[in-house]
Amino acid sequence: MIKQIEILEWDLLAKELQKATTEGYSHFVLINQDVEIYQSMIKAVELRPVTMVADYTINQQYLNDCRYFGQLYITFNDWIDNINHFPNVIFHIETVAHLMNQYQIHNAFDLALLSLLQDDIATDSHVVFNFKHNHRTSKTVWKYIDDFTPLNTTKFSLNKLAFKHRHPVPFKSKETLPPETKAVRSTDKALKSTNFKLPHWIYNLIHSHYEKKHYEMSYIYKKDKTKIKNHIVFLGFNYGFQGNSRYLFNHFAKHFSKLPIFFITKDVSGPNFVNPDxxxxxxLIETASVVILETYIPDGLKPNGTIIQLWHGTPIKKLFLDSHEPSENLNIYNYRARKYNKWLHQDYFVSDCEAIMEYFKSAFPQQHTHLLNCGYPRIRYLLDKQSDQPYISFIKKELKLNPDKQTLLYVPTWKATNETSDLLPISDGLLNKYNVIFKGHTKDESNYIPENAIVAPSNLEVQDLLLASDIVLTDYSSIIFDALTIDKIVCQYTPDHEKYVSERGVYDDVMHSLSTVRYSDAKALLNDLISHQMKDIHENPFINKDNHAFETISHIIQKSIKSNK
Known part of the structure; x- marks a missing residue:
């Protein structure tokens, strides 16, 4: 557990840590009027028995450009490779007790610096801290640095921090070596070339230039209400006319026809549809009174109206700040800043059930967002249509299903790689028993289709395929909860589960709620499917049949239009 400690006198810290230890805490963070803690985020931190660093904002904005959250463990050199530096440390009580017995500590950055020079520094990607002002080390702490026998590259990093904090550099320039990074910062080059004797005003000039450039790339802007006009825009999931956005759009266009409404998509043409190009x-997007989407705001767009985030399903796999995302964090410049700051502009977030809400709070910065637990529009569509037998018969005819067989819908989720080795092989025995419909993810570029599987026509949404199916097979897709909501038999096939967990992560209790229908062995799954031995899930905390998505979201849209006038 993490103890949040406010220290007014540093001499009292040892006593506070003794108390925290007896209370069962292993870690602590320091708080004061200049440091806030995002409570939903700190609760989600996965502790390890070492010093840890967590992410942070500066005055509520994400301004970092570090990439070290793609690593499980880092060094001091990794930590300092950032455009700004704050004591973003979750302190390990045992480590700090050892340090306090050896060194005199005057402030939080002193303690952070000494802690960061330890061998094992773990990361947690949640944005835990909000710093309101700059922090600096004391002059005293720098006399202890030699005790840590730093490498030449670490000596360079320490000199850099001492210079920034306007202390004498602890090492001669010839002893230092800039760390090898993908791109050496201009400020680092200037410090090395001048033997750390660069005038601070020149350093600040160079640094300010890059801070401004980074700021402009970090999706930070203030909404301008004077630009708002009286229309509504849907962006969907990557401009696709599908999912939650499609069903809410259809409902709104039917029941509120007097309001100007547009869907930005290439999928459909007509007076209410506009090509993204x-x-x-x-x-239209930036002047809309209300913008509705179900993923991140596309780059280059800055909506000024009310933003409603429908999202695209109850998650099994971990999302954004809950996930390691090593490839994205290590390789995509400004990945975290853009995603985080985009989210801050959203006004409403829609969830399908109460049980999943805590994960949305830890995965995304929801501190300024109104959370709506009203259900998804796509689920409402299923609930409204599940008894419409003429319509379901129409879908089955469109799919040319054999009426003498049950129908199996196979809907694997999207993965970063286009490997097919973790897909269930479609055997002859399965095809003899079922109409097998295969529906790949919209982001899947592999174009893989199992031999003899039915390919759904493009005019049929996946919700219609669910209505026509008897059994739904997936891996980590949220569609499994759509299917359960209308009482379909479901199963999960996850042959490489441990690998997937290590790379992406899953929500354990969400997975556990599906444990009776999860398979890792293809033969066992095929046998149970062919012999009709699939288990039913009668209750699940992550399904919600009390869906009032259309009513609640329509009310929010109307209210927003009135308030934006």
């Missing part, structure tokens, strides 16, 4: 699309 159309020059007027950007203006």
């Amino acid at each position: 159309d020059p007027k699309a950007k203006t």
